[in-house]
Amino acid sequence: MAQQHLTARTQLKSSMIAHVDYNAEDKTLTVGFHDGGHYTYQDVPQLVHDELVAAPSAGRYFHSNIRGVYGTTRQHGTET
Secondary structure (H helix, E strand, C coil): CCCCCEEEEEEECCCCCCEEECCCCCCCCEEEECCCCCEEEEECCEEEEHHHHHHHHHHHHHHHCCCCCCCCEEEECCCC
């Protein structure tokens, strides 16, 4: 039987980030931006996801703690 990868989507109240999807098993964080871009970051600890979701400014937290810190892949053809 194929193993399912559970991904939790969280909508954010941010002018920059529309939503984040986090897969705790794979430690991948996919960030969906309001401009339509989607990027997946690898090896992101659960704590970083939790802090991003709880941050007063998700955009600031993202720029300080995720962008440029974790390996990333741009996702093409992903819905917002």
